[in-house]
Amino acid sequence: MGMIIQGATGDWEVVIGLEIHAQVTSKSKLFSGASAAYGAAPNSQVSFVDAAMPGMLPVINEMAVEQAVRTGLGLNAKINKFSVFDRKNYFYADLPQGYQISQYLQPIVGEGKILIDLKDGETREIGITRLHLEQDAGKSLHDQHPSMSFIDLNRSGVPLMEIVSEPDMRSPEEAAAYVKKIRSIVRYLGTCDGNMEEGSMRADVNVSVRRVGEEFGTRCEMKNINSVRFMQQAIIYEANRQVDILESGGTVEQETRLYDPDRGETRSMRSKEEAHDYRYFPDPDLLPLEFDGAFIERIRETLPELPDPKKARFIKDLGLSPYDAGVLVAEKEVADYFEAVAEGRDAKLAANWVIGELFGHLNRTGKDLADSPVEAPALGDLIDLIKDGTISNRIAKEVFEEMFDTGKKAADIVEEKGLKQVSDTGAIEAAIDAVIAANPDKVAEYRGGKDKLFGFFMGQVMKATQGKANPGVVTEILKPKLDG
Amino acid sequence: MSLDKATVAKVANLARIKVEEKDLEPMAAELNNILGWVEQLGEVDTADVEPMTSVAEMRLRWRADEVTDGGYVEDIVANAPSGEDGYFAVPKVIE
Numbered sequence: 001m002g003m004i005i006q007g008a009t010g011d012w013e014v015v016i017g018l019e020i021h022a023q024v025t026s027k028s029k030l031f032s033g034a035s036a037a038y039g040a041a042p043n044s045q046v047s048f049v050d051a052a053m054p055g056m057l058p059v060i061n062e063m064a065v066e067q068a069v070r071t072g073l074g075l076n077a078k079i080n081k082f083s084v085f086d087r088k089n090y091f092y093a094d095l096p097q098g099y100q101i102s103q104y105l106q107p108i109v110g111e112g113k114i115l116i117d118l119k120d121g122e123t124r125e126i127g128i129t130r131l132h133l134e135q136d137a138g139k140s141l142h143d144q145h146p147s148m149s150f151i152d153l154n155r156s157g158v159p160l161m162e163i164v165s166e167p168d169m170r171s172p173e174e175a176a177a178y179v180k181k182i183r184s185i186v187r188y189l190g191t192c193d194g195n196m197e198e199g200s201m202r203a204d205v206n207v208s209v210r211r212v213g214e215e216f217g218t219r220c221e222m223k224n225i226n227s228v229r230f231m232q233q234a235i236i237y238e239a240n241r242q243v244d245i246l247e248s249g250g251t252v253e254q255e256t257r258l259y260d261p262d263r264g265e266t267r268s269m270r271s272k273e274e275a276h277d278y279r280y281f282p283d284p285d286l287l288p289l290e291f292d293g294a295f296i297e298r299i300r301e302t303l304p305e306l307p308d309p310k311k312a313r314f315i316k317d318l319g320l321s322p323y324d325a326g327v328l329v330a331e332k333e334v335a336d337y338f339e340a341v342a343e344g345r346d347a348k349l350a351a352n353w354v355i356g357e358l359f360g361h362l363n364r365t366g367k368d369l370a371d372s373p374v375e376a377p378a379l380g381d382l383i384d385l386i387k388d389g390t391i392s393n394r395i396a397k398e399v400f401e402e403m404f405d406t407g408k409k410a411a412d413i414v415e416e417k418g419l420k421q422v423s424d425t426g427a428i429e430a431a432i433d434a435v436i437a438a439n440p441d442k443v444a445e446y447r448g449g450k451d452k453l454f455g456f457f458m459g460q461v462m463k464a465t466q467g468k469a470n471p472g473v474v475t476e477i478l479k480p481k482l483d484g
Numbered sequence: 485m486s487l488d489k490a491t492v493a494k495v496a497n498l499a500r501i502k503v504e505e506k507d508l509e510p511m512a513a514e515l516n517n518i519l520g521w522v523e524q525l526g527e528v529d530t531a532d533v534e535p536m537t538s539v540a541e542m543r544l545r546w547r548a549d550e551v552t553d554g555g556y557v558e559d560i561v562a563n564a565p566s567g568e569d570g571y572f573a574v575p576k577v578i579e
Contacts, residue, residue: 026549033552042570046560047553063549084537091500093574140577150571153560277498287544288537 002170005209005239007247012209014239015216016175017167020182021160022192023136023200024067030135030159031058031101038198042152050157052096057285064159065289067191068108068133069299071161074189074306075128077112079296083132085286088278094138094151102162104280107132108289114185115308116177117330121322126178127166136160161192167206167216172232179203179228180330184307188332202226207238209246217242218252222259222266234259238266310335318347327355333369340376345383353379357397361404373407374400382410394467395419423470425477428461431469432478435460446482457482487512487519 005012029036032049049056072079084106087099109131115123138153163182169175183201186192194201203226208219220238225231237259242252257266305313307329314325328338328351342350358379362372382403386396391414399413406413414420422428435457436443446453461474492512496503503511557570566573 028549028551028553032554033547033550034554035551041557043557043560043572044570045554046557048560049553051560059545059547061549062546065546089498091498093572093577141571142576144571145568145573145576147576148566148568148573149575149577150568150573152571277494279498282537287542289544 002174003172003236003239004212005243007243009247011212012239012243012246013212014170014172014235015167015208015210015219016169016171016235017206017219018165018169018175018178019204019206020163020165020179021136021202021204022071022163022182022186022194024064024133024159024161025191025193026061026063026067026159028061028063029157030061030064030133032157034157036158038200040154042150043154045154046156050096050153052098058101058283060286060289061159064133065108065291066299067159067189068131068161069291069296070189070303071163071186071191072109072112072131073296073300073303074185074191075109075112075114075131075163077128077131078110080106080108080110081291081293081296082106083108083289085133085283085289086280087283088134088280090278092137093149094140094153094156096138096153096156100135100137101283101286102134102280103132106288114178114181116174116181117326118173118177121326124174126168126174129164129166131161131163134160134162167208167219172235175205175235176228176232179231181307184330188304188306196226196228199226203231205231205234207235207242208252209239209242217246218254220252220254220266221256223256223269225259227261230259230261233261233264234266237264241266304332307335314347318342318351320347320351324351324355331369337369337372337376341380341383343380345380346387349383349386350380353383353400357400361400365404373405374403378403378409385410385414389421389423389470390414391419391421392467392471395421419468421470422465422468423473425473428465428469428473429477431461431464432457432474432481435464436481443482447484454478454482487515 003014005014023036024030026036028034029047029050032047034047034050035045037045047056049058069079083103085101086104088102088104089099091098107130111130112128113125114128116126117123136155136158138151138156141150141152144150165178169178179201183194183196186201187194192200196202202224205222205225206219207222208217210217220242222234222238225234238257245252256269258269259266311322311325311329314320314328315322318325320328327334329335334354338350338354341354358372358374361367362369379400382396382400385391385399386393391399395414396410399410399419402408402413403410439457439460442453442456446457457478458471458474461478462469462471489508489512492508492515493503496508561567561570561572564572
């Protein structure tokens with residue numbers, strides 16, 4: 001569903017396109033042998049190439065090329081065997097070269113498409129315009145000194161993939177779903193860790209508004225947004241700002257704006273406009289980037305099963321609902337965990353346990369799946385105990401609670417606490433007889449036609465057996481006794 | 485293609501080169517001479533010629549993804565006019 005803004009003069013449709021900058025997972029930088037790791041001491045991971053010392057020459061990192069191709073394949077995109085690096089010229093303190101080496105007219109990856117996952121298991125196709133390789137700039141710190149800015153060049157030269165979408169999104173929710181899908185795909189591929197807090201994934205968001213079905217309006221760009229929540233807030237604010245301008249007879253200026261999450265508004269960065277005359281030209285230090293079809297095929301052979309095919313398989317082969325399948329495939333680690341639990345078992349039951357109990361407990365305790373005290377084989381063992389009738393589903397929840405708290409095995413907990421389900425008909429029959437004898441009035445009502453009281457008797461028997469009676473056996477014996 | 489005075493002033497500003505007002509006009513003339521000279525290449529018919537990307541008969545060299553460089557903060561910041569704790573320090577650039 002697209003977002004419609006109801007203005008005073010009619011309805012407006014929001015149009016969104018995104019540029020995502022994703023840091024390539026690699027040991028070293030795009031054009032130098034300095035480390036690309038996060039969080040080191042200032043300027044300790046800088047080579048003379050990254051510091052733009054005179055006479056230093058860039059040499060491309062083969063891993064960055066491979067990762068870009070791998071990501072392109074994951075985006076169902078055209079891979080360009082011939083691409084060119086250009087200089088994007090601008091002047092800023094954290095860009096020692098005075099230009100960023102990027103790709104302009106001939107990027108390494110061309111058009112592609114992905115499916116985004118919307119509410120209720122619905123999907124929508126979003127076009128990818130291109131993906132290109134480029135260098136990151138250094139980092140400026142403005143709050144360390146009253147009159148100076150501090151510059152750390154550790155990020156300078158780190159390889160980035162810029163993934164540009166078509167203006168295909170129509171609501172903040174779709175933009176959020178797109179970012180999540182890109183993040184999911186690059187994490188499956190192992191080409192970017194997708195960590196938005198550390199800045200290894202960030203987005204520039206282009207927003208415009210138009211009358212439904214008419215030509216695109218003038219867009220504004222909001223740069224460097226590093227949270228999905230802020231992105232959605234920025235889109236809503238910016239779209240409404242543009243509608244207000246248009247409805248009061250003004251025109252939207254194409255410009256770069258800054259989203260300020262503290263104030264919840266976007267502000268013009270007009271002073272940057274002049275500087276953004278980039279004067280691109282092919283970098284004379286670098287020859288064109290070329291590889292053959294065999295190189296692409298070698299990478300294609302190493303691709304993992306991606307979230308969409310995996311989701312389709314979970315629905316078709318395992319009988320999961322589209323919603324459950326979507327939840328389970330979003331993170332590769334979760335999908336792997338689920339598959340380990342479901343292997344050779346009832347997949348729907350496994351999905352319920354992973355999504356319901358396991359996620360519930362992880363959320364409550366603020367843990368990640370990686371730190372889960374209950375590993376996949378242990379959860380599988382618990383499910384086996386339910387399936388073979390050793391414990392009821394209700395008791396299993398208690399057992400899981402204890403497994404999560406103590407890390408003990410399900411079978412040991414059942415043994416220690418004597419939680420085994422009672423299927424012994426003698427013991428159950430005795431409990432049923434006692435319940436019937438204690439509630440003659442209810443028995444009379446039941447026999448008089450109040451069928452709903454069956455649940456009451458069921459509950460009483462379960463209570464008398466501390467929940468351990470096998471519900472199937474109870475029903476089997478209770479029904480004829482009540483019916484008299 | 486012909487450069488006017490305003491364009492020269494703009495390009496100089498983007499390149500952070502200071503050009504005195506009185507020098508803009510002569511510089512525009514000089515640059516126009518150079519452009520005119522290069523534009524002679526446009527007279528050659530290149531309809532059937534593959535674009536040349538390098539004068540050297542060679543391919544781009546690739547490097548293995550290994551950490552082989554860095555780890556010399558003192559050398560990196562050695563020529564900086566100002567610095568602190570391993571950082572470069574520059575006049576405040578926040579808007």
